[in-house]
Amino acid sequence: MDSMFHLRRDTLIPPPKYLSPDAAAVPEPASRGWKEVLSTSYSSSTSGNWSWDTSDQSVPSTPSPPLSNDTSKSFPLSSQGDNVIDDVKESTHFLFEDPIPRKRKNSMKVMLKCLWKNCEKVLSTSSGIQRHIRTVHLGRNCDSDYSDGEEDFYYSEIEVNMDSLSEGLSSLTPTSPTTTGPPPIFPPFSHAAFVPRSEPAHIVMRGPQGHAPSLLSQSAPSTLCHIRTDHAYQATAPVSIPVCSEQADGNEGIGNRDGISVSWQSPPVIFKGLTGPLTHIRTVSFGEKRQPAPHTHTTICKTPPFTAPLPKPAPGTRKPRGEAKKCRKVYGMEKRDMWCTACRWKKACQRFTD
DNA sequence: CATGCCGGGCA
DNA sequence: TGCCCGGCATG
Incomplete structure (x- = not known):
């Protein structure tokens, strides 16, 4: 914890x-x-x-x-x-x-x-x-x-x-x-x-x-x-x-x-x-509309000028698996030569994208 | 357990 | 760059 x-x-x-x-x-x-x-x-x-x-x-x-x-x-x-x-x-x-x-x-x-x-x-x-x-x-x-x-x-x-x-x-x-x-x-x-x-x-x-x-x-x-x-x-x-x-x-x-x-x-x-x-x-900050201190005339920032680094996705967090059946499922292991190259390389399927 | 695919190694 | 695979997340 x-x-x-x-x-x-x-x-x-x-x-x-x-x-x-x-x-x-x-x-x-x-x-x-x-x-x-x-x-x-x-x-x-x-x-x-x-x-x-x-x-x-x-x-x-x-x-x-x-x-x-x-x-x-x-x-x-x-x-x-x-x-x-x-x-x-x-x-x-x-x-x-x-x-x-x-x-x-x-x-x-x-x-x-x-x-x-x-x-x-x-x-x-x-x-x-x-x-x-x-x-x-x-x-x-x-x-x-x-x-x-x-x-x-x-x-x-x-x-x-x-x-x-x-x-x-x-x-x-x-x-x-x-x-x-x-x-x-x-x-x-x-x-x-x-x-x-x-x-x-x-x-x-x-x-x-x-x-x-x-x-x-x-x-x-x-x-x-x-x-x-x-x-x-x-x-x-x-x-x-x-x-x-x-x-x-x-x-x-x-x-x-x-x-x-x-x-x-x-x-x-x-x-x-x-x-x-x-x-x-x-x-x-309460409310939605204003910013505390506009910095310039051109920059419209709704939030204070704090730039937190975008949190790197935690290791292991992946996007949810797609619904589409991929080459592996469509063709099966025995017809692996029919897979798209990505599937053959165990990469994200290029043929049946989501 | 099957599947999807990321990450990384190797030639 | 192409190819392959270990390993992990997901369902």
């Missing part, structure tokens, strides 16, 4: 279908029913050493996937307290199943960092960051709860070791419904959200006095903040990573509910290489 199985029960993550090993290898049609999806993914889950007891779902009677329930609870676009953060904390802890239990409860703080270009806004609540994005970047009235489901809330979860930060950043406090003043604690590392997944980025926090950070160095562990990109793209299809495309314009995105859709374009197989107790950044 590895970390790819641990992205579960998160309020921001896709439904389990994308997290099961099966889903990683064989994307399922979007039209597939949730019941079916859940049953399959759960059956696969029980084959491993983890499981998800659905009995704790507060609204078990709805046909919606668990994500939808969680999403609807966790992302009202206004007035959401720190319980969201706690939920995320708990889930992320569950997600990555650290071999060494981290002292997360007290020292780790999940911050949400705006990913719009040239915006370093960091807030502690999803509602806050969404309000920020809506008002500042989307030009929406903050009082308006208008949501057409076309909003993109690109932000990243950042887990910050508050113990470490408090040593040098004691004057900074995160924003919460009870506290004010967003902490400008992060250097501009918007691109950090798009670091290659295979390796954790080490971001060294700059202290309040602006001491030169020892970038990319392990020598300053007290101010070290691991980040990790659980990059949640918006998309309707759970497969492939079309970095620049216009395909995601439907509203039937996975996890779509109440105008909020959360789904991933990135197959969860990307987490295979990740090991160790990383805290993480998760980039989140």
Whole structure:
């Protein structure tokens, strides 16, 4: 087992279908029913050493996937307290199943960092960051709860070791419904959200006095903040990573509910290489229509400028066998000389193609 | 187990 | 490049 199985029960993550090993290898049609999806993914889950007891779902009677329930609870676009953060904390802890239990409860703080270009806004609540994005970047009235489901809330979860930060950043406090003043604690590392997944980025926090950070160095562990990109793209299809495309314009995105859709374009197989107790950044986008920061006038990218390498098909994954009978079957072994050359060479049949 | 064919070796 | 085959996935 590895970390790819641990992205579960998160309020921001896709439904389990994308997290099961099966889903990683064989994307399922979007039209597939949730019941079916859940049953399959759960059956696969029980084959491993983890499981998800659905009995704790507060609204078990709805046909919606668990994500939808969680999403609807966790992302009202206004007035959401720190319980969201706690939920995320708990889930992320569950997600990555650290071999060494981290002292997360007290020292780790999940911050949400705006990913719009040239915006370093960091807030502690999803509602806050969404309000920020809506008002500042989307030009929406903050009082308006208008949501057409076309909003993109690109932000990243950042887990910050508050113990470490408090040593040098004691004057900074995160924003919460009870506290004010967003902490400008992060250097501009918007691109950090798009670091290659295979390796954790080490971001060294700059202290309040602006001491030169020892970038990319392990020598300053007290101010070290691991980040990790659980990059949640918006998309309707759970497969492939079309970095620049216009395909995601439907509203039937996975996890779509109440105008909020959360789904991933990135197959969860990307987490295979990740090991160790990383805290993480998760980039989140809600909605379908906008991009966080248009780069040029000519490039229309619906997704953040993260170019994950296309996951090489796992060794052994082949396309399904064709229906057509091939030379071997048609002519039989005794008439092998009648086979097409490809069949004779045990290659893909050229005569009876599919 | 039969079939299809990928990946790779060899001349 | 042509030929062949080990080995694996699929049904």
